Amino acid sequence: MSRKKLSKKTRKRRLIVKIIFVLILFVICFSMFLLFSKKDRAFLENLNYDQSGEITYYDIYGIHMNFNGKFELDDNFNNPKLVLANGNKEEVIDWNLEHQDNNYSFETSEYINGGINLEKLENGKYYLLIKAETKKDDATVYEYFPFTNQTEYDDLTYYTLTKNNSNKKIDISWGHYLTYELLSFNIENAKLPDDVYDITIDPGHDGNDSGKIVCSDVSVPDDMGECMSGTSYKESDLNFTVSKALKEELEKLGYKVKLTRDSKTDTVPTYGEMGSATTANTTKSKFNFALHHNSTNIPGGMSSTYGLEVYVAGDSNFDLAKLLVQNVCKYGNTSTSTKDEFKVKDGIYQRFSDDGITPYYYMIREVGGIATHAYVDGNNEEYDANPYYNSNHTAEGYLLELGYIDNVRELQNILDNPKGYARGIASALDDYLN
Template sequence: MKKQTRKQKRKQKQKILIKKSIRIIILILAIIVIYNIVKGISQENEDEELIQAFAQNSKILETVEKSQFAKVSRYIVYGTHFNIEGSINLPEDTVPIQNVEVIAKNISGEEIVIDSEYTYNNNMVEFTTLDKINTGLNLETLQETDYYILLKISYSNEEEKYYSLENDTEYGEIDYYTLTRNNSNNKIYINFSKAQDIPFLGFNVTKSKLPENVYDIVIDPGHGGNDGGAVSGNHIEADIVLDCALDLKEKLEDIGLKVLVTRDGTESKEEYTANNMYDEDGRVTLANKSGAKLLISLHLNSNEAKLSVGGTEVYAPTNSNLDFAKTLATNIVNTANTNYSQMETYKEADGVYVREIDISKRAGSVAYNSSSYKGIFDSIPYLYIIRETGGIATGAYVDGSTPGYSENKYRNSNVGVESYLIELGYMNVRSDLNNILRNSDLYVEAIANSVNEFYGIK
């Protein structure tokens, strides 16, 4: 009997415990549900407030033409820069045009002129700021206020008219986060909206923190897994550049940047291959979804017809301003006591190379299906890490039709990462390899300093 009572007691205790547990679980679930409802409401309010803010800043919209708007056929963010293209149809009796400018006007009325070109034929003005993909409006320089992107036309009768912009693209809003400086970022909300029946393109700039999934910069150690890259004796490219990449990550974090590496050495020797770059954890996909502004890919060269002195090669995107590539090359050569590569093919400046794809050769190739390529320029980068991380700015085009390669889901994106590939030196040139093995910290320091100086981080 005593035993049974004990059992009963135990059962009773268990019942109570289960009841208590259920109550706690229900309470937690209720809290989660309420939290999400409140969060949803506050998010809605935030968006509503933003649109209200734009509408209240109607001072700017009062100065634009009320019945005519320019149509935007393309707008992109590549790296830290914004670019735009479009057109406007003017009435037949329009007086001659003297000048057309694309401007960013803030609510105090201050104007930033964005470098642009235009043509004027049959009353149609076509404009573009896309001389280079990494010039245009530098988003890092915007103040914490609201801006409107406008077309400003000066006529021969000294009249100036402002035209607002209407979205004629398949693209929607963009959230851009500036690079982290002093532990702080600006969020730039780029969106097309409408107020007082006037469509407009507005930028709302506010102080912010980087969301969890947004990074400043991506470091991509080449190869990895079952792909060792170049080999010299028992030295393997993939291992050397991984060490450099992890050091570089640390150095960049020291100056306050948020850094993503595309692999950290824990990747599987069996499953991580040269072909998996477009998979969920592949380097192209990781870079594309990182929200980063800049990517640096590290490699070591190996050439059958080796150049006796070896040296550094920095590969830059096609159609780009090469200032950052030049900064990288110069700093590496000076800091790591190496030399610019002697290779002449694709060379644009000392140590700076731009290699473009030969579409005609690629057309019949099984490796890629070039019919899906959708670039904004005819010349697109040859190196996949530069091309496939830049979206439409660099003509990313791998669409999954190629055996062995999955699709680049970001190939039609109007937001791209500005990517550079550095061949630190030649593995098959003894002096070069020795310098890299002994002084890798100097190469890393040179790259970190380049980022710091060029982007004004600290």
């Protein structure tokens, strides 16, 4: 096929049209930019910098961000609110506010997994401000006050969970207007970096540490983990089977998922690079699920205890935990644990160290950074230091004891139905997020 040759004149004309089109586009974009930055500046110019609030704590735990702070407000101001605002749009953020005379203190949630849901913020640039009412010439007007950073922490970058193959990037940064400090949220669509994930799954134990070994024939395994006649099952292998199935279920829902080990025989450090307790934070995952199978200390398959236990960090609401319990019971064809110790609600458990606030399980405590009082297992020299123990941007962690493998009936259900357990966890998360 021969292409009709265009005359020189036509080609030239087309080129000129193209250039003009690009120029017009450029002018439009540039004037939009000027308009927005002018609006932004006009908004910032009109803030009240005579007094500012103080942020004394902030963190991102999972998909939620929390702030604690304090401020003073003169008598002529009333009804303060916490807002994300930019002059065009404004969102009021819930807080628990207390005051004594003119001194106010607040927290955005009593729960570490409550507060600002970062998944729900709309694109744009916003400032975190106090908005208060006052009177001018008998009319009600509003004034906005900025915050200063009274913490040791700096800027944070959050990537939203993958939804329909796309993500948003939220830059939460301490900047300045003239000499005044203020906190901004800049939210825009962005490609998820290769090393950032939505969810991390830690199949408990590893190729070096099998956890409990049980025998299908109720016999007691020997020192080598072999059974007299029945088949032997290692907890670490069962954990891996469900974890891999969970990864597949979550990927079907569109999430990007990281396993802390890729096979039954892989070994994983605890606090080292891409370790069981560090991978979730290295990959900026929003959730970390540590999957285990339980056992009692009764030899053989004699345990009468059975059922699901979902371990949750302190100061948490149970919104996701309850869904995990419901859905794993439904799809795993199982029931909640018969164990009473550490139980706070049907199927939901909280176990603390002696201090009463620090989660006992390091997979909850260390993964959550400052939100869960991580402190590194410093008393054990064998462990590397957890690089995230002092982090204020961490994953929301759950440890699931899916069932008792030294209960013969429960072991059979776990062997028959690992995909059901996985589907239960995935659908719980799906329900929670949608």
